[in-house]
Amino acid sequence: MTTNTLRIGSGAGFAGDRIDPAVDLARNGRLDYLVFECLAERTIALAQLARHSGCGAGFDPMLRERMEAVLPHCAENRTRIISNMGAANPRDAAAETAAIARSLGLAGLRVAWVQGDDVLDHLPPDLASSLALDCREKLISANAYLGIEPLLECLRQQPDVILTGRVADPSLFLAPMVHQFGWSLDHWNRLGQGTAVGHLLECAGQLTGGYFADPGFKDVPDLAHLGFPLAEIEESGEAVLTKLNGTGGALTLDTCKEQILYEVHDPSRYLTPDVTADFTGIRFTPLGPNRIRVSGARGVERPSTLKVSVGLHNGFIAEGQISYAGPGALARASLARDILESRLSWIPADNIHIGFIGLNSLHGEALSAPSFEPYEVRVRAAARFLLSSEARKLMQEVESLYVNGPAGGGGVRTSMRENIAMEAAFIPRASVTTDIGWEVA
Numbered sequence: 289m290t291t292n293t294l295r296i297g298s299g300a301g302f303a304g305d306r307i308d309p310a311v312d313l314a315r316n317g318r319l320d321y322l323v324f325e326c327l328a329e330r331t332i333a334l335a336q337l338a339r340h341s342g343c344g345a346g347f348d349p350m351l352r353e354r355m356e357a358v359l360p361h362c363a364e365n366r367t368r369i370i371s372n373m374g375a376a377n378p379r380d381a382a383a384e385t386a387a388i389a390r391s392l393g394l395a396g397l398r399v400a401w402v403q404g405d406d407v408l409d410h411l412p413p414d415l416a417s418s419l420a421l422d423c424r425e426k427l428i429s430a431n432a433y434l435g436i437e438p439l440l441e442c443l444r445q446q447p448d449v450i451l452t453g454r455v456a457d458p459s460l461f462l463a464p465m466v467h468q469f470g471w472s473l474d475h476w477n478r479l480g481q482g483t484a485v486g487h488l489l490e491c492a493g494q495l496t497g498g499y500f501a502d503p504g505f506k507d508v509p510d511l512a513h514l515g516f517p518l519a520e521i522e523e524s525g526e527a528v529l530t531k532l533n534g535t536g537g538a539l540t541l542d543t544c545k546e547q548i549l550y551e552v553h554d555p556s557r558y559l560t561p562d563v564t565a566d567f568t569g570i571r572f573t574p575l576g577p578n579r580i581r582v583s584g585a586r587g588v589e590r591p592s593t594l595k596v597s598v599g600l601h602n603g604f605i606a607e608g609q610i611s612y613a614g615p616g617a618l619a620r621a622s623l624a625r626d627i628l629e630s631r632l633s634w635i636p637a638d639n640i641h642i643g644f645i646g647l648n649s650l651h652g653e654a655l656s657a658p659s660f661e662p663y664e665v666r667v668r669a670a671a672r673f674l675l676s677s678e679a680r681k682l683m684q685e686v687e688s689l690y691v692n693g694p695a696g697g698g699g700v701r702t703s704m705r706e707n708i709a710m711e712a713a714f715i716p717r718a719s720v721t722t723d724i725g726w727e728v729a
Contacts, residue, residue: 292522294468294521295318295321296319296321296322296461296519298325301491301492301493303326306514307357309493309516312515314367317518318365320368324371326348326372329710332376335376336428338376345377345380345384347375347381348374351373351381354373359449362448363397363448368448369448369450372452373451374453376429377453382449382727386729389729396729397728399726399728399729400442400447400449400724401726401727402439402455402722403453403722403724404720404721405431406431407596407720408429408430410720411715428599430596430597431596432596432720433594434455434456435459437722438722439455456561457490458483458484462479465485466482469523474589478525479562479563479587480563481524484548485521487547488548491547495547496514496538497538500543508537509536512536518532525585526581528580529582539578539580540574541572541580544580545572548570560590566586567585569584592716594719595713596714598711598712601708602709603672604679605671605673606680607668607703608682608683609700609701610667611697612624613663613665613696618661618662623694625642628685639672640670641668641671642669644668645667646665646666667686669685670682683703686702
Protein backbone atom coordinates (compact mmCIF):
# COMPACT_ATOMS: atom_id res chain seq x y z
CA MET A 289 0.00 0.00 0.00
CA THR A 290 1.35 3.45 -0.88
CA THR A 291 0.52 7.01 0.03
CA ASN A 292 1.21 10.14 -1.95
CA THR A 293 3.88 11.64 0.31
CA LEU A 294 6.37 10.20 2.77
CA ARG A 295 7.87 12.45 5.45
CA ILE A 296 11.36 11.57 6.67
CA GLY A 297 13.33 13.70 9.13
CA SER A 298 17.01 13.70 9.99
CA GLY A 299 17.64 13.32 13.72
CA ALA A 300 21.45 13.29 13.74
CA GLY A 301 24.38 13.69 11.39
CA PHE A 302 27.04 12.16 13.61
CA ALA A 303 27.42 10.38 16.93
CA GLY A 304 27.81 13.51 19.07
CA ASP A 305 25.09 15.58 17.42
CA ARG A 306 22.57 17.74 19.26
CA ILE A 307 19.41 16.10 20.52
CA ASP A 308 16.94 18.99 20.78
CA PRO A 309 16.47 19.43 16.98
CA ALA A 310 15.52 15.74 16.77
CA VAL A 311 13.03 16.22 19.60
CA ASP A 312 11.50 19.14 17.67
CA LEU A 313 11.07 16.91 14.62
CA ALA A 314 9.68 14.01 16.66
CA ARG A 315 7.18 16.31 18.36
CA ASN A 316 6.16 18.64 15.53
CA GLY A 317 7.40 17.19 12.24
CA ARG A 318 4.42 14.92 11.46
CA LEU A 319 7.01 12.39 10.36
CA ASP A 320 6.61 8.88 9.11
CA TYR A 321 10.28 8.17 9.90
CA LEU A 322 13.01 9.80 11.96
CA VAL A 323 16.51 8.69 10.98
CA PHE A 324 19.60 9.01 13.17
CA GLU A 325 22.84 8.63 11.19
CA CYS A 326 25.59 8.27 13.81
CA LEU A 327 28.45 6.23 12.34
CA ALA A 328 31.58 7.77 10.86
CA GLU A 329 34.25 5.47 9.47
CA ARG A 330 36.38 5.57 12.61
CA THR A 331 33.39 5.43 14.98
CA ILE A 332 32.66 1.78 14.44
CA ALA A 333 36.30 0.78 14.96
CA LEU A 334 36.25 2.62 18.27
CA ALA A 335 32.97 0.91 19.13
CA GLN A 336 34.52 -2.49 18.44
CA LEU A 337 37.44 -1.61 20.70
CA ALA A 338 35.08 -0.50 23.46
CA ARG A 339 33.02 -3.66 23.22
CA HIS A 340 35.94 -6.07 23.28
CA SER A 341 37.87 -4.20 25.98
CA GLY A 342 34.87 -4.08 28.30
CA CYS A 343 34.96 -0.27 28.35
CA GLY A 344 31.56 0.07 26.68
CA ALA A 345 28.62 -1.82 25.29
CA GLY A 346 29.72 -1.31 21.69
CA PHE A 347 26.68 0.73 20.69
CA ASP A 348 26.29 4.50 20.56
CA PRO A 349 26.93 5.96 24.04
CA MET A 350 24.15 8.52 23.46
CA LEU A 351 21.57 5.83 22.63
CA ARG A 352 19.79 6.07 25.98
CA GLU A 353 19.73 9.86 26.01
CA ARG A 354 18.37 10.06 22.47
CA MET A 355 15.76 7.35 22.94
CA GLU A 356 14.50 8.77 26.22
CA ALA A 357 14.09 12.13 24.49
CA VAL A 358 12.31 11.03 21.30
CA LEU A 359 10.54 7.72 21.96
CA PRO A 360 7.49 9.22 23.71
CA HIS A 361 6.89 11.68 20.87
CA CYS A 362 7.52 9.08 18.17
CA ALA A 363 5.15 6.62 19.82
CA GLU A 364 2.46 9.28 20.15
CA ASN A 365 2.84 10.39 16.52
CA ARG A 366 3.39 6.89 15.10
CA THR A 367 6.82 7.84 13.80
CA ARG A 368 9.25 4.99 13.20
CA ILE A 369 12.92 5.34 14.05
CA ILE A 370 15.78 3.99 11.92
CA SER A 371 19.35 4.35 13.12
CA ASN A 372 22.84 2.88 12.90
CA MET A 373 23.35 3.63 16.61
CA GLY A 374 23.73 -0.13 17.03
CA ALA A 375 27.35 0.36 15.88
CA ALA A 376 29.32 -2.75 16.91
CA ASN A 377 26.45 -4.28 18.91
CA PRO A 378 22.97 -3.80 17.38
CA ARG A 379 21.46 -6.73 19.29
CA ASP A 380 22.25 -5.24 22.73
CA ALA A 381 21.31 -1.76 21.48
CA ALA A 382 17.87 -3.14 20.64
CA ALA A 383 17.56 -4.76 24.08
CA GLU A 384 18.56 -1.47 25.70
CA THR A 385 15.99 0.43 23.63
CA ALA A 386 13.23 -1.99 24.58
CA ALA A 387 14.17 -1.57 28.25
CA ILE A 388 14.05 2.20 27.86
CA ALA A 389 10.61 1.92 26.25
CA ARG A 390 9.37 -0.16 29.17
CA SER A 391 10.69 2.41 31.64
CA LEU A 392 8.76 5.08 29.72
CA GLY A 393 5.54 3.09 29.83
CA LEU A 394 5.65 2.23 26.12
CA ALA A 395 4.74 -1.44 26.45
CA GLY A 396 4.61 -3.41 23.23
CA LEU A 397 7.05 -1.20 21.34
CA ARG A 398 8.87 -3.42 18.80
CA VAL A 399 12.58 -2.98 18.14
CA ALA A 400 14.33 -4.75 15.26
CA TRP A 401 18.07 -5.21 15.00
CA VAL A 402 20.20 -5.92 11.94
CA GLN A 403 23.60 -7.63 12.10
CA GLY A 404 25.97 -9.10 9.56
CA ASP A 405 28.06 -6.08 8.64
CA ASP A 406 30.93 -7.33 10.87
CA VAL A 407 33.04 -9.37 8.43
CA LEU A 408 36.33 -9.37 10.36
CA ASP A 409 36.25 -13.15 10.71
CA HIS A 410 35.24 -13.64 7.09
CA LEU A 411 37.81 -11.55 5.23
CA PRO A 412 39.52 -13.48 2.42
CA PRO A 413 43.06 -14.39 3.58
CA ASP A 414 44.74 -12.44 0.80
CA LEU A 415 42.74 -9.32 1.69
CA ALA A 416 43.49 -9.59 5.41
CA SER A 417 47.22 -10.03 4.79
CA SER A 418 47.38 -7.11 2.37
CA LEU A 419 45.75 -4.82 4.94
CA ALA A 420 48.13 -5.80 7.75
CA LEU A 421 50.85 -3.69 6.16
CA ASP A 422 53.52 -4.24 8.83
CA CYS A 423 53.94 -5.05 12.49
CA ARG A 424 52.64 -1.63 13.53
CA GLU A 425 49.20 -2.32 12.17
CA LYS A 426 46.77 -4.93 13.40
CA LEU A 427 43.22 -5.47 12.32
CA ILE A 428 40.60 -4.18 14.77
CA SER A 429 37.44 -4.23 12.74
CA ALA A 430 36.08 -4.86 9.27
CA ASN A 431 32.52 -3.75 8.59
CA ALA A 432 30.79 -4.03 5.24
CA TYR A 433 28.45 -1.28 4.14
CA LEU A 434 25.05 -2.95 4.02
CA GLY A 435 22.25 -1.66 1.83
CA ILE A 436 18.48 -1.53 2.09
CA GLU A 437 17.60 -5.22 1.82
CA PRO A 438 17.80 -6.23 5.51
CA LEU A 439 16.01 -3.00 6.43
CA LEU A 440 13.20 -3.88 4.05
CA GLU A 441 12.89 -7.28 5.69
CA CYS A 442 12.44 -5.50 9.02
CA LEU A 443 10.01 -2.94 7.65
CA ARG A 444 7.73 -5.62 6.29
CA GLN A 445 7.16 -6.70 9.91
CA GLN A 446 6.08 -3.24 11.11
CA PRO A 447 8.78 -2.29 13.63
CA ASP A 448 8.72 0.85 15.73
CA VAL A 449 12.52 1.08 15.79
CA ILE A 450 15.27 -0.44 13.63
CA LEU A 451 18.85 -0.44 14.91
CA THR A 452 21.74 -1.41 12.66
CA GLY A 453 25.50 -1.43 12.53
CA ARG A 454 27.34 -0.31 9.40
CA VAL A 455 24.69 0.55 6.81
CA ALA A 456 25.47 3.03 4.04
CA ASP A 457 24.26 6.44 5.17
CA PRO A 458 21.75 7.14 2.36
CA SER A 459 20.40 3.59 2.62
CA LEU A 460 18.91 4.42 6.03
CA PHE A 461 16.67 6.92 4.25
CA LEU A 462 16.19 4.99 1.01
CA ALA A 463 14.78 1.86 2.67
CA PRO A 464 11.53 3.48 3.88
CA MET A 465 11.00 5.01 0.42
CA VAL A 466 11.33 1.62 -1.28
CA HIS A 467 9.08 0.03 1.33
CA GLN A 468 6.42 2.73 1.20
CA PHE A 469 6.23 3.11 -2.56
CA GLY A 470 6.93 -0.48 -3.57
CA TRP A 471 9.86 0.34 -5.83
CA SER A 472 11.60 -2.64 -7.41
CA LEU A 473 15.21 -3.16 -6.43
CA ASP A 474 16.34 -2.69 -10.03
CA HIS A 475 14.46 0.55 -10.72
CA TRP A 476 17.82 2.27 -10.84
CA ASN A 477 16.59 5.78 -11.62
CA ARG A 478 14.23 5.87 -8.67
CA LEU A 479 16.84 4.34 -6.41
CA GLY A 480 19.31 6.97 -7.63
CA GLN A 481 16.85 9.77 -6.92
CA GLY A 482 16.02 8.35 -3.49
CA THR A 483 19.72 8.01 -2.73
CA ALA A 484 20.20 11.69 -3.59
CA VAL A 485 17.51 12.63 -1.08
CA GLY A 486 19.13 10.37 1.52
CA HIS A 487 22.56 11.86 0.87
CA LEU A 488 21.16 15.37 1.31
CA LEU A 489 19.54 14.45 4.63
CA GLU A 490 22.22 12.23 6.13
CA CYS A 491 24.33 14.99 7.71
CA ALA A 492 21.35 16.68 9.38
CA GLY A 493 22.23 20.30 10.20
CA GLN A 494 24.78 20.59 7.41
CA LEU A 495 21.85 20.90 5.00
CA THR A 496 20.23 23.70 6.99
CA GLY A 497 23.29 25.90 7.34
CA GLY A 498 25.56 24.17 9.82
CA TYR A 499 29.11 23.74 8.49
CA PHE A 500 28.02 26.16 5.75
CA ALA A 501 28.06 29.46 7.62
CA ASP A 502 30.92 31.87 6.97
CA PRO A 503 30.16 35.30 8.53
CA GLY A 504 30.13 38.11 6.00
CA PHE A 505 30.15 35.68 3.07
CA LYS A 506 27.52 33.06 3.84
CA ASP A 507 25.45 34.29 6.76
CA VAL A 508 23.04 31.87 8.44
CA PRO A 509 20.50 33.06 11.01
CA ASP A 510 20.21 31.69 14.53
CA LEU A 511 22.67 28.81 14.35
CA ALA A 512 22.30 28.38 18.11
CA HIS A 513 18.83 26.98 17.44
CA LEU A 514 19.56 25.20 14.15
CA GLY A 515 16.66 23.14 12.86
CA PHE A 516 17.35 19.78 11.24
CA PRO A 517 15.89 19.02 7.78
CA LEU A 518 13.04 16.83 6.68
CA ALA A 519 11.91 15.69 3.24
CA GLU A 520 8.43 15.36 1.78
CA ILE A 521 9.00 12.55 -0.73
CA GLU A 522 6.74 11.61 -3.63
CA GLU A 523 6.33 8.21 -5.23
CA SER A 524 8.56 9.33 -8.12
CA GLY A 525 11.38 9.92 -5.64
CA GLU A 526 11.26 13.66 -6.14
CA ALA A 527 11.10 15.50 -2.84
CA VAL A 528 10.70 18.85 -1.16
CA LEU A 529 13.38 19.58 1.42
CA THR A 530 12.38 21.83 4.30
CA LYS A 531 12.68 22.42 8.05
CA LEU A 532 10.29 23.31 10.84
CA ASN A 533 9.02 26.86 11.04
CA GLY A 534 10.55 28.84 13.86
CA THR A 535 13.83 26.93 13.92
CA GLY A 536 17.20 28.48 13.13
CA GLY A 537 19.35 27.96 10.09
CA ALA A 538 18.54 28.19 6.40
CA LEU A 539 17.74 25.68 3.68
CA THR A 540 18.67 27.26 0.36
CA LEU A 541 19.95 26.47 -3.10
CA ASP A 542 23.48 27.00 -1.87
CA THR A 543 23.20 24.72 1.17
CA CYS A 544 21.75 22.00 -1.07
CA LYS A 545 24.46 22.38 -3.70
CA GLU A 546 27.22 22.12 -1.12
CA GLN A 547 25.68 19.10 0.59
CA ILE A 548 25.02 17.09 -2.59
CA LEU A 549 28.77 17.23 -3.31
CA TYR A 550 29.84 16.46 0.26
CA GLU A 551 32.12 13.39 0.36
CA VAL A 552 31.33 12.59 -3.28
CA HIS A 553 34.36 11.77 -5.41
CA ASP A 554 32.55 11.37 -8.73
CA PRO A 555 29.02 12.86 -8.95
CA SER A 556 28.32 10.75 -12.04
CA ARG A 557 29.14 7.48 -10.24
CA TYR A 558 28.31 7.68 -6.55
CA LEU A 559 28.71 4.06 -5.45
CA THR A 560 26.33 2.69 -2.84
CA PRO A 561 25.27 -0.87 -1.98
CA ASP A 562 21.90 -0.21 -3.64
CA VAL A 563 22.65 1.72 -6.81
CA THR A 564 25.36 3.57 -8.69
CA ALA A 565 23.83 7.02 -8.43
CA ASP A 566 24.29 9.81 -10.95
CA PHE A 567 23.89 13.31 -9.49
CA THR A 568 25.01 15.23 -12.59
CA GLY A 569 21.43 15.98 -13.70
CA ILE A 570 20.10 16.95 -10.28
CA ARG A 571 17.95 20.07 -10.07
CA PHE A 572 17.12 22.23 -7.06
CA THR A 573 14.03 24.41 -7.43
CA PRO A 574 13.10 27.00 -4.77
CA LEU A 575 9.44 26.85 -3.78
CA GLY A 576 9.52 29.40 -0.98
CA PRO A 577 11.48 30.17 2.18
CA ASN A 578 13.31 27.03 3.35
CA ARG A 579 11.57 24.87 0.74
CA ILE A 580 13.64 23.37 -2.08
CA ARG A 581 12.43 20.78 -4.56
CA VAL A 582 15.02 18.18 -5.58
CA SER A 583 14.69 16.14 -8.78
CA GLY A 584 16.70 14.81 -11.70
CA ALA A 585 19.05 12.33 -10.04
CA ARG A 586 19.35 9.01 -11.81
CA GLY A 587 21.10 5.68 -11.39
CA VAL A 588 22.48 2.56 -13.00
CA GLU A 589 23.14 -0.96 -11.73
CA ARG A 590 24.61 -1.30 -8.26
CA PRO A 591 28.25 -2.41 -7.79
CA SER A 592 29.01 -6.13 -7.67
CA THR A 593 31.01 -5.75 -4.45
CA LEU A 594 30.46 -4.18 -1.06
CA LYS A 595 32.82 -1.65 0.48
CA VAL A 596 34.41 -2.67 3.77
CA SER A 597 35.65 -0.13 6.30
CA VAL A 598 38.68 -1.63 8.03
CA GLY A 599 40.12 -0.33 11.29
CA LEU A 600 43.72 -1.06 12.27
CA HIS A 601 45.90 -0.45 15.29
CA ASN A 602 48.57 2.02 14.21
CA GLY A 603 50.55 3.01 17.26
CA PHE A 604 49.84 6.00 19.48
CA ILE A 605 49.33 9.73 19.13
CA ALA A 606 50.87 11.88 21.87
CA GLU A 607 50.19 15.58 22.23
CA GLY A 608 51.42 18.37 24.47
CA GLN A 609 50.54 22.05 24.68
CA ILE A 610 51.92 25.04 26.59
CA SER A 611 51.00 28.76 26.51
CA TYR A 612 53.05 31.96 26.54
CA ALA A 613 51.52 35.41 27.04
CA GLY A 614 52.54 39.04 27.25
CA PRO A 615 55.29 41.02 25.49
CA GLY A 616 57.56 38.76 23.47
CA ALA A 617 55.13 35.84 23.59
CA LEU A 618 55.84 34.79 20.01
CA ALA A 619 59.61 34.89 20.51
CA ARG A 620 59.36 32.77 23.66
CA ALA A 621 57.00 30.32 21.93
CA SER A 622 59.45 30.09 19.02
CA LEU A 623 62.27 29.29 21.45
CA ALA A 624 60.10 26.58 23.05
CA ARG A 625 59.51 25.10 19.61
CA ASP A 626 63.25 25.13 18.87
CA ILE A 627 63.94 23.32 22.14
CA LEU A 628 61.32 20.66 21.37
CA GLU A 629 62.65 20.17 17.85
CA SER A 630 66.12 19.58 19.23
CA ARG A 631 65.02 17.30 22.07
CA LEU A 632 62.70 15.30 19.80
CA SER A 633 64.95 15.15 16.75
CA TRP A 634 64.95 11.34 16.99
CA ILE A 635 61.33 11.30 15.76
CA PRO A 636 61.03 11.03 11.94
CA ALA A 637 60.08 14.40 10.48
CA ASP A 638 56.96 13.07 8.80
CA ASN A 639 55.64 11.78 12.16
CA ILE A 640 55.79 15.00 14.18
CA HIS A 641 54.23 18.44 14.00
CA ILE A 642 55.07 21.42 16.21
CA GLY A 643 53.11 24.60 15.63
CA PHE A 644 51.38 27.58 17.17
CA ILE A 645 47.64 27.25 17.57
CA GLY A 646 45.92 30.17 15.89
CA LEU A 647 49.00 31.15 13.91
CA ASN A 648 50.43 28.33 11.81
CA SER A 649 49.17 25.00 13.16
CA LEU A 650 46.93 24.20 10.19
CA HIS A 651 48.70 25.43 7.06
CA GLY A 652 52.29 26.03 8.13
CA GLU A 653 54.50 29.12 7.97
CA ALA A 654 54.17 29.79 4.23
CA LEU A 655 50.44 30.50 4.35
CA SER A 656 49.91 31.31 8.00
CA ALA A 657 52.86 33.43 9.15
CA PRO A 658 51.41 36.27 11.25
CA SER A 659 51.76 39.89 10.19
CA PHE A 660 51.27 41.05 13.78
CA GLU A 661 52.74 40.39 17.19
CA PRO A 662 50.22 38.28 19.14
CA TYR A 663 49.77 38.83 22.86
CA GLU A 664 49.39 35.12 23.53
CA VAL A 665 50.65 32.00 21.79
CA ARG A 666 49.96 28.32 22.50
CA VAL A 667 52.56 25.83 21.35
CA ARG A 668 51.30 22.41 20.30
CA ALA A 669 53.47 19.37 19.64
CA ALA A 670 52.00 16.11 18.38
CA ALA A 671 53.51 12.95 16.94
CA ARG A 672 52.73 9.33 16.12
CA PHE A 673 54.69 6.56 17.80
CA LEU A 674 54.98 2.80 17.62
CA LEU A 675 55.24 2.38 21.41
CA SER A 676 53.37 4.08 24.24
CA SER A 677 56.66 4.48 26.11
CA GLU A 678 58.01 6.58 23.24
CA ALA A 679 54.80 8.63 23.15
CA ARG A 680 55.23 9.52 26.81
CA LYS A 681 58.64 11.04 26.04
CA LEU A 682 56.99 13.77 23.96
CA MET A 683 54.54 14.49 26.75
CA GLN A 684 57.38 14.72 29.27
CA GLU A 685 59.42 17.06 27.06
CA VAL A 686 56.53 19.50 26.76
CA GLU A 687 55.91 19.42 30.51
CA SER A 688 59.61 19.98 31.21
CA LEU A 689 59.35 23.39 29.53
CA TYR A 690 57.83 24.64 32.78
CA VAL A 691 61.33 25.00 34.24
CA ASN A 692 63.66 24.12 31.35
CA GLY A 693 62.24 26.44 28.72
CA PRO A 694 61.48 30.11 28.14
CA ALA A 695 60.03 32.30 30.84
CA GLY A 696 56.36 32.39 31.60
CA GLY A 697 55.19 29.09 30.16
CA GLY A 698 51.95 27.75 31.64
CA GLY A 699 48.80 25.77 31.14
CA VAL A 700 50.51 22.56 30.05
CA ARG A 701 48.16 19.84 28.87
CA THR A 702 49.33 16.45 27.63
CA SER A 703 47.48 13.43 26.31
CA MET A 704 48.02 10.11 24.59
CA ARG A 705 45.57 7.99 22.63
CA GLU A 706 45.68 4.93 20.47
CA ASN A 707 45.92 5.77 16.80
CA ILE A 708 43.29 4.01 14.71
CA ALA A 709 44.04 3.88 10.99
CA MET A 710 41.30 3.27 8.46
CA GLU A 711 41.53 1.45 5.14
CA ALA A 712 38.91 0.66 2.52
CA ALA A 713 38.50 -2.74 0.89
CA PHE A 714 35.91 -4.52 -1.25
CA ILE A 715 34.43 -7.98 -0.91
CA PRO A 716 31.89 -9.98 -2.94
CA ARG A 717 28.29 -9.53 -1.85
CA ALA A 718 28.00 -13.27 -1.34
CA SER A 719 30.55 -13.02 1.48
CA VAL A 720 28.10 -11.05 3.62
CA THR A 721 25.16 -12.69 5.36
CA THR A 722 22.80 -10.55 7.39
CA ASP A 723 20.67 -11.48 10.37
CA ILE A 724 17.73 -9.70 11.96
CA GLY A 725 16.05 -10.13 15.33
CA TRP A 726 13.53 -8.51 17.64
CA GLU A 727 13.09 -7.09 21.11
CA VAL A 728 9.66 -6.15 22.47
CA ALA A 729 9.11 -3.69 25.30
